[in-house]
Amino acid sequence: MNERVKQLRTTLDLTQEEFGKKLGVTRSAISYIESGRSNLTDRMIFLICSEFNVSEDWLRHGTGEPFDIPDDETAVIVTDVLIDPENKFYSLVLNILKSYSQLTPNEKHAIDELSGKIKENFKKADDGEMS
Secondary structure (H helix, E strand, O other), rough: HHHHHHHHHHHHOOOOOHHHHHHHOOHHHHHHHHHOOOOOOHHHHHHHHHHHOHHHHHHHHHOOOOEEEOHHHHHHHHHHHHHHOOOOHHHHHHHHHHHOOOHHHHHHHHHHHHHHHHHHHHHHHOOOOOO
């Protein structure tokens, strides 16, 4: 299980410090887990699975796919990109997500507002309202 934590962290292109910060623990705690000096608690397993959309069965036993695949179409597409590191968009998507996660709440709000405006303009264009 400890090796799968390291595999997950490197797949997500996170340092031990970044990974730990998302889980509320220190870099050294992640280092201890990855090296096998500390075992994963049920709470840590829950946090990892929740934060990174990881399959608990994969994390605990190494069976199945690493990431839970949600039912909606958009999530399936995103999951397909993230599961295959050979996919040409893999690095791009991870870097976008990583960058977004590092923004302040105000910066995230500004990005969300911009995304909304872009979506509105696409809809208007589709409806023939824009020139």
